Amino acid sequence: MEILRCDNLTLAYGKDVVISELDLSISEGDFLCVVGPNGSGKTTFINGILGLLKPKSGKVILNGFSEKQIGYIPQENLIDDSFPASVFEIVLSGSLNEGHNIYNSEIWERAESVLRTVGIFKLKDKSFGEISGGERQKVLIARALLASKKLLVLDEPSNNLDQKSKKWLYEFLEKLSRNDGMTIIMVTHDLDHGNLIGNKILSLREKDVFFGTTKEFVRKVHNG
Ligand code: ADP
Numbered sequence: 001m002e003i004l005r006c007d008n009l010t011l012a013y014g015k016d017v018v019i020s021e022l023d024l025s026i027s028e029g030d031f032l033c034v035v036g037p038n039g040s041g042k043t044t045f046i047n048g049i050l051g052l053l054k055p056k057s058g059k060v061i062l063n064g065f066s067e068k069q070i071g072y073i074p075q076e077n078l079i080d081d082s083f084p085a086s087v088f089e090i091v092l093s094g095s096l097n098e099g100h101n102i103y104n105s106e107i108w109e110r111a112e113s114v115l116r117t118v119g120i121f122k123l124k125d126k127s128f129g130e131i132s133g134g135e136r137q138k139v140l141i142a143r144a145l146l147a148s149k150k151l152l153v154l155d156e157p158s159n160n161l162d163q164k165s166k167k168w169l170y171e172f173l174e175k176l177s178r179n180d181g182m183t184i185i186m187v188t189h190d191l192d193h194g195n196l197i198g199n200k201i202l203s204l205r206e207k208d209v210f211f212g213t214t215k216e217f218v219r220k221v222h223n224g
Helices: 042-047 089-098 106-116 133-147 163-180 215-220
Strands: 001-014 016-027 029-037 055-060 070-074 153-154 183-187 198-204 210-213
Touching: 016 042, 016 055, 016 106, 016 183, 016 210, 029 042, 029 163, 042 055, 042 153, 055 070, 089 106, 089 133, 106 133, 133 153, 133 163, 133 215, 163 183, 210 215
Parallel strands: 029 183, 029 198, 070 153, 153 183
Antiparallel strands: 001 016, 001 055, 198 210
16 A cells, blocks of 8 residues: 655755655555765655655655654754653653643553563663663654654664664664554665665665665666
């Protein structure tokens, strides 16, 4: 089932066009990696999907859910270390987008369940400032899982993570898409051509934009 489609999508800041006439379609359980050099428009694309930047022309079509129901995982370093909240409170805040009452016991149960899913239930009462970078990333994933059952959007989630946390993260996301049918869009710098993750790629490069399967992308890279 198609989850998201971009039809002839052009995103721009004033007259400066960053993404031009992009067509793209992703389905339930797809794992799309968005790659490209700095300044190529990866964040602009994400902002277009999240509805934070209105298209100059064309459309983003979400099938059966709204932008508010997208689970967004920001770069970890955008959150203030001294933000005075517990892990559980941060996860609970994932339900605010949809206007849920966070003092509702069903939401609490779901929050506990997503903490178990990412394996950090024991950190529930710790303060966000006192846990490691890898653990914080897990908190942000749990928060996004509470916000969304359909689409997760991650912006460079492996920044600042050590090898072990990175490996955990990529395996977790692959399982989530493959086994639970979660659709994932991830911006990444970590493009190892020998070991690509996900099944689809959007590669943004001036005048050489590619969207297709990871296999097609590898073939294209090999054939120059
Ligand atoms: P990436 O995420 O790939 O590094 P961005 O999407 O952040 O790229 O930026 C793409 C282009 O859009 C860059 O040339 C950048 O300078 C420009 N840009 C990004 N945000 C804004 C903005 N708020 N106003 C004007 N130009 C912007």
